[in-house]
Amino acid sequence: MLNYFLSHLEYIEDFVWTYGGVPALMLVGIYFTYKSNFFQIMHMPEIFKIFHSYIYQKSEHVRGVKPLYVFFASIGGCIGIGNVVGVCTAVQLGGPGAVFWMWIAGFFGMLVKYAEIYLGMIYRIKDKDNSYTGGPMIYLQQLQGGKFLSSLVAFLFCIYGTEIFIFKTITHTIIAGWGFEKIIVVLLLMFLVLIIGQGGLQLVGKVSSVVVPLFLVIFVSMSLYILAINITMLPGILKLIFISAWTPHAAIGAFAGSTMMTTMTYGIKRACYSGDIGIGYASTIHSQTSEVSPSREASMGIMGIFMDTFIICTLSLLLILVTGTWKDGIHQTVLVAQALQLYFPYINLFWPMFIFLLGYSSLISFYTVGKNAAVFLWGEKGNKIYPIFAGSAFLLFSYVGENDHAMMFMAITGMLLLILNMYGIVMLSDKIKFNLKTKE
Numbered sequence: 001m002l003n004y005f006l007s008h009l010e011y012i013e014d015f016v017w018t019y020g021g022v023p024a025l026m027l028v029g030i031y032f033t034y035k036s037n038f039f040q041i042m043h044m045p046e047i048f049k050i051f052h053s054y055i056y057q058k059s060e061h062v063r064g065v066k067p068l069y070v071f072f073a074s075i076g077g078c079i080g081i082g083n084v085v086g087v088c089t090a091v092q093l094g095g096p097g098a099v100f101w102m103w104i105a106g107f108f109g110m111l112v113k114y115a116e117i118y119l120g121m122i123y124r125i126k127d128k129d130n131s132y133t134g135g136p137m138i139y140l141q142q143l144q145g146g147k148f149l150s151s152l153v154a155f156l157f158c159i160y161g162t163e164i165f166i167f168k169t170i171t172h173t174i175i176a177g178w179g180f181e182k183i184i185v186v187l188l189l190m191f192l193v194l195i196i197g198q199g200g201l202q203l204v205g206k207v208s209s210v211v212v213p214l215f216l217v218i219f220v221s222m223s224l225y226i227l228a229i230n231i232t233m234l235p236g237i238l239k240l241i242f243i244s245a246w247t248p249h250a251a252i253g254a255f256a257g258s259t260m261m262t263t264m265t266y267g268i269k270r271a272c273y274s275g276d277i278g279i280g281y282a283s284t285i286h287s288q289t290s291e292v293s294p295s296r297e298a299s300m301g302i303m304g305i306f307m308d309t310f311i312i313c314t315l316s317l318l319l320i321l322v323t324g325t326w327k328d329g330i331h332q333t334v335l336v337a338q339a340l341q342l343y344f345p346y347i348n349l350f351w352p353m354f355i356f357l358l359g360y361s362s363l364i365s366f367y368t369v370g371k372n373a374a375v376f377l378w379g380e381k382g383n384k385i386y387p388i389f390a391g392s393a394f395l396l397f398s399y400v401g402e403n404d405h406a407m408m409f410m411a412i413t414g415m416l417l418l419i420l421n422m423y424g425i426v427m428l429s430d431k432i433k434f435n436l437k438t439k440e
Contacts, residue, residue, distance in 0.1 A: 029108025064290030069205025076208030094266030097244030101267025106309030134287020161370015
């Protein structure tokens with residue numbers, strides 16, 4: 001029964017994203033861009049200054065988590081395997097033009113993410129642990145039927161918090177690369193996720209603030225080195241991206257070809273999945289900050305998309321386009337590794353560790369959101385229920401279905417969250433202010 005359901009995930013994912021997720025994200029993003037007078041461009045220098053101030057901000061004994069830890073916990077769920085594995089399927093299935101639509105989704109999605117974080121901040125509530133609880137689970141309660149919508153979103157977050165695609169990718173890569181027994185890898189990774197995830201956002205943020213910058217330095221340096229060597233190819237690659245975005249792309253190599261709608265859909269939905277645009281995950285994380293200004297904290301959503309979509313995802317896709325590996329029929333889990341291998345001969349020896357570090361920050365960040373949702377639904381019992389639920393899900397999906405099925409399952413869950421969250425954002429849009437004042 002489960003395998004039958006998994007076999008039909010691709011059709012379900014394509015349908016709901018094409019007619020639900022893509023229009024919702026683009027329309028809301030375009031509206032906010034117009035309403036805010038292109039806030040994501042006009043205020044980018046100020047946003048960089050705010051991020052810089054968070055880096056040097058000292059810890060204070062105040063309610064909430066240090067803003068820098070919150071930021072890295074948030075992008076720890078974005079900058080990860082989705083950037084070097086998940087987004088590659090956009091080009092494999094949609095062609096080079098998918099990169100253009102990923103950029104478009106990222107550009108307009110910046111303000112969608114700003115909006116959800118802003119709402120999370122202004123409606124967040126104090127909890128017993130000297131912190132806050134916020135996100136769609138809280139601000140949807142302001143609407144008619146809000147109690148049902150909040151419970152539905154919390155339930156979906158419980159599912160979304162068990163990031164089975166990333167979990168399967170890590171275990172598959174370690175087993176294939178180093179030959180360890182599957183059950184040992186699965187159980188050890190489960191333990192590492194549960195033990196840190198149960199520690200809360202403060203601990204998750206501290207771990208992510210070490211892992212994410214380390215990854216950024218290594219991956220960006222290696223990618224820029226390869227692109228510099230192939231700099232003469234970049235004009236042609238960029239031309240191919242823009243032309244393929246607006247026209248059907250013919251079959252080439254292992255690539256079966258694509259229509260413009262296919263290209264657009266894959267580019268946008270992979271950008272949403274990688275950057276968690278409009279899903280509400282970021283709002284739940286950022287609501288726990290000690291920052292008092294909704295607009296300053298919300299601007300970090302724009303910063304996160306800039307790093308995620310316009311740096312890491314773009315570098316990953318340019319690598320596979322420049323090296324030509326995108327059309328070789330290589331499995332998505334090793335596509336970027338294969339591109340790097342052409343210039344760094346021993347990368348395959350270190351790739352499993354690289355993927356582990358990259359995916360671990362994502363797993364613990366998502367788990368934290370899922371645990372918060374479980375507490376919202378079941379109170380303190382959620383702290384005991386969720387580890388059992390998450391552990392069971394990780395164990396089950398480690399042995400059932402393929403990586404593609406896991407990604408589709410997560411994408412469908414994310415799309416449902418996106419539509420519910422978009423509804424809340426639109427209905428509460430008059431509460432959202434696009435400014436960077438210290439206090440509202």
